[in-house]
Amino acid sequence: MSLLDIENLSLTIGDTPILKDIELSVAPGEVMGLVGESGSGKSMTALTVMQLLPHAARATGRVTFDGIDILAATEDQMCALRGDDIGMVFQEPMTALNPVKTIGEQVAEGIRWHTKASRAEAEDRARKMLDRVGLPEAKFPMSRYPHELSGGQRQRVVIAIACALKPKLLIADEPTTALDVVLQAQILDLLRDLVAESRMGLLLISHDLAVVTEMADRITILRHGEVMEAGDTARTLSEQFHPYTRQLAQASMHVPARARLHGNETGRPLLQVEGVTRDYPGRRPSLFKRAPGIRAVDDVSLSIAPGRSVALVGRSGCGKSTLARMILALDRPTSGTISFRGETITGKSQAELKPARRDMQVVFQDPYGSFDPRQKVEKLVAEPLHVLEKKPTRAERHEMVAHALHEVGLDQRDMDKYPHEFSGGQRQRLSIARAIITRPKLVVADEPVSALDVSIRAQILDLFAELNQKLGIAYLFITHDLTVARAITDEVLVMHDGKIVERGKTNEVLDHPQSEAAKALVTAAPDLHRAIARRMQEQG
Amino acid sequence: MTLHIDIPEETLSSILAKAFRNTAFVAGFVITLLILAMAIVSYAWTPYDVTKLVISDKTQAPSLAHWFGTDHFGRDILSMVMVGARNSIAVALVAVGIGMGVGVPLGAFAAARGGLVDEALMRLNDLVFAFPALLSAIMITAIFGPGAVNAIIAIGIFNIPVFARVARAGALAIWPREFILAARAAGKSSTQISIEHVLPNIATLLLVQGTIQFALGILAEAGLSYLGLGAQPPMPSWGRMLFDAQTRMVVAPWMAIFPGMAIVVAVLGLNLLGDGIADILDPKSRRQR
Numbered sequence: 080m081s082l083l084d085i086e087n088l089s090l091t092i093g094d095t096p097i098l099k100d101i102e103l104s105v106a107p108g109e110v111m112g113l114v115g116e117s118g119s120g121k122s123m124t125a126l127t128v129m130q131l132l133p134h135a136a137r138a139t140g141r142v143t144f145d146g147i148d149i150l151a152a153t154e155d156q157m158c159a160l161r162g163d164d165i166g167m168v169f170q171e172p173m174t175a176l177n178p179v180k181t182i183g184e185q186v187a188e189g190i191r192w193h194t195k196a197s198r199a200e201a202e203d204r205a206r207k208m209l210d211r212v213g214l215p216e217a218k219f220p221m222s223r224y225p226h227e228l229s230g231g232q233r234q235r236v237v238i239a240i241a242c243a244l245k246p247k248l249l250i251a252d253e254p255t256t257a258l259d260v261v262l263q264a265q266i267l268d269l270l271r272d273l274v275a276e277s278r279m280g281l282l283l284i285s286h287d288l289a290v291v292t293e294m295a296d297r298i299t300i301l302r303h304g305e306v307m308e309a310g311d312t313a314r315t316l317s318e319q320f321h322p323y324t325r326q327l328a329q330a331s332m333h334v335p336a337r338a339r340l341h342g343n344e345t346g347r348p349l350l351q352v353e354g355v356t357r358d359y360p361g362r363r364p365s366l367f368k369r370a371p372g373i374r375a376v377d378d379v380s381l382s383i384a385p386g387r388s389v390a391l392v393g394r395s396g397c398g399k400s401t402l403a404r405m406i407l408a409l410d411r412p413t414s415g416t417i418s419f420r421g422e423t424i425t426g427k428s429q430a431e432l433k434p435a436r437r438d439m440q441v442v443f444q445d446p447y448g449s450f451d452p453r454q455k456v457e458k459l460v461a462e463p464l465h466v467l468e469k470k471p472t473r474a475e476r477h478e479m480v481a482h483a484l485h486e487v488g489l490d491q492r493d494m495d496k497y498p499h500e501f502s503g504g505q506r507q508r509l510s511i512a513r514a515i516i517t518r519p520k521l522v523v524a525d526e527p528v529s530a531l532d533v534s535i536r537a538q539i540l541d542l543f544a545e546l547n548q549k550l551g552i553a554y555l556f557i558t559h560d561l562t563v564a565r566a567i568t569d570e571v572l573v574m575h576d577g578k579i580v581e582r583g584k585t586n587e588v589l590d591h592p593q594s595e596a597a598k599a600l601v602t603a604a605p606d607l608h609r610a611i612a613r614r615m616q617e618q619g
Numbered sequence: 620m621t622l623h624i625d626i627p628e629e630t631l632s633s634i635l636a637k638a639f640r641n642t643a644f645v646a647g648f649v650i651t652l653l654i655l656a657m658a659i660v661s662y663a664w665t666p667y668d669v670t671k672l673v674i675s676d677k678t679q680a681p682s683l684a685h686w687f688g689t690d691h692f693g694r695d696i697l698s699m700v701m702v703g704a705r706n707s708i709a710v711a712l713v714a715v716g717i718g719m720g721v722g723v724p725l726g727a728f729a730a731a732r733g734g735l736v737d738e739a740l741m742r743l744n745d746l747v748f749a750f751p752a753l754l755s756a757i758m759i760t761a762i763f764g765p766g767a768v769n770a771i772i773a774i775g776i777f778n779i780p781v782f783a784r785v786a787r788a789g790a791l792a793i794w795p796r797e798f799i800l801a802a803r804a805a806g807k808s809s810t811q812i813s814i815e816h817v818l819p820n821i822a823t824l825l826l827v828q829g830t831i832q833f834a835l836g837i838l839a840e841a842g843l844s845y846l847g848l849g850a851q852p853p854m855p856s857w858g859r860m861l862f863d864a865q866t867r868m869v870v871a872p873w874m875a876i877f878p879g880m881a882i883v884v885a886v887l888g889l890n891l892l893g894d895g896i897a898d899i900l901d902p903k904s905r906r907q908r
Contacts, residue, residue: 407804409800409803409804429806429808432806433806436804436805436806437806440804440805441800441801441804443797443800443801444797445797448796448797448798449797449798449800449801450798450801451798451802451815451816451819451820452820453819453820454815454816454819462801462802462805462807463804463805463806465805465806465807466805466806510801513801513805
């Protein structure tokens, strides 16, 4: 008998249909993976089970949890269930905790509320739970506040809150998407252990097929609010019976075709970074004292040949983005020099930097945040044009924007639209159009595809590869995702604690990592092939 | 959980449709429009000439001939309230203009530069803020002599730090956004970025603050002219009328009631308008609707 049973669940919000005839079940001790791209209804399914839907939502069908009809339950009944028998872990550990309460209070809160335990008792149980999720007393007393913890540690606190009362069902909605691969592996291990320990059912929601394959016994694949395919994980993914399943699996392993290497090693490097260091001053606890500073980037040297595509990989907080900002001359190094096309760019004024800016552009991670919401596409894409020596006329500018849009696969009629009228993938295309409009020699891309769905990601990677072939643009790809690095780069630099610890040809480094940091990244990275193979083996 | 409930940026027509469902906005808008209309009509026509003294008609109670009654010189109060409106509006409007014109660039500049410049500008701001506005306005008009122009300058100066603060706070929230970084990477100077990206994004904030300061300006002008430091007789002004009514409160209460009501209604209308605009344009309140 299953713990959670969803039958014929349909959901509308206002007049918009969100879910259609969803069928799903989770048995005790089972991990059910719910996979789909953004907007497929994964989160809404989870919120229906928790009855945390927006007011305008209307659900029909049957949702039974442990014999209780969820859709007919009163708010009081739901309050008793939530946090007690059903726990939930959210994606964003930065916002899922209350910043003004200590972690001890936040874990104990639910215990006291549901069990009417005394404060001391509840704190005792909270302490045990925090120990269990890997936050031992000595280093993490209960009086810590969320801002004193890192992202991975906060996610452990969130899990502690969700699991404090030994729920029968845990719903984890993209629990590791905001974390880097090494932390992701740790959190997934923790979840797996908790499931095994208390025979808890786990509904794991993710867009990442590899993560789900590693974790889930059975998977359900959603698309546009409908179940495409459901069944045993290993069988579903190895047979790839349904075309959409095949499409998803292929997109997540997609490697763009790249005919040949551009440029050669012997030529003059396009970008040369020599002994660059960046220190941030420490906090000043009093007027006369200053805490020791933080060295974000430590004596980094690298060079990029024209037309080459280089990946800079590392865990979050390792200094990748700081280094990128210095290369883009948005931040000044404490020491060391950066030269671009043979000219030093460190210490130059904004006016002197103009010629360099023409040949150096940037693509950011967040396709939502990187456009001014109040301007039209034509103006936004044309923004870098003002560094040109000769100011283009209005007609020329129009022509150039149209051309750039065409190159990234958008229509030139899109020029009169505002950024919010585009989807995430289209916005990332806009971002690329903006970057290539001045015909740069180097594009620095900071996690350019990590906010995108797998199928969109495959398309954007194709676009990057195509532009590299066609225009000979060199790339510096900053990423924590090794599949991206493997898909599109020739060389890889591994960064750890501000230093570059390993460098070499992409395939060599990723297949045979030498340094500790690189090994950790490679082993932690979820890999669909490997995960399916392991699943098959387990089942014999 | 990727619950990107994307709030679409509205088109003008949908904003207008929403505006007319917002009671505060509609009420504020109608009242403000009425006061403005009254001021404009007073240029072309008033029921009676406000400069003409008709002693035989003095301190008459409201009647069909004089809707709001007459004052101790026999002038028609309705006419005086109408002419007074144009004075109040002119002073408050120009004062808001001064405050915005100087304060917003200052605030935007402080936010763009940061560090010592920001610190120095904001402390200077605090210094101006620390003086009670009306008291200092009295000081300024006392030194440079009473009159509408000096009242405008005095009120205007005290609007500067308000707008500087609002602009700086708004701009500070915009600066760390990624699209600003993108603009910097495109080589735009901080002045260009402030004008092209920061100002349009804080415009609604400033608009709301503008209506509030406008209301406060009307109050301040009434205060100054009550003390005899604003517009000089025979030019009627709401504050001056209240002052004249003070000693005759018992015999001729209408002399105080009507200019007093004019001030209350104007301030209320502008505040409602500001609230309404903030409600309509604030994405947080939008989500709840």
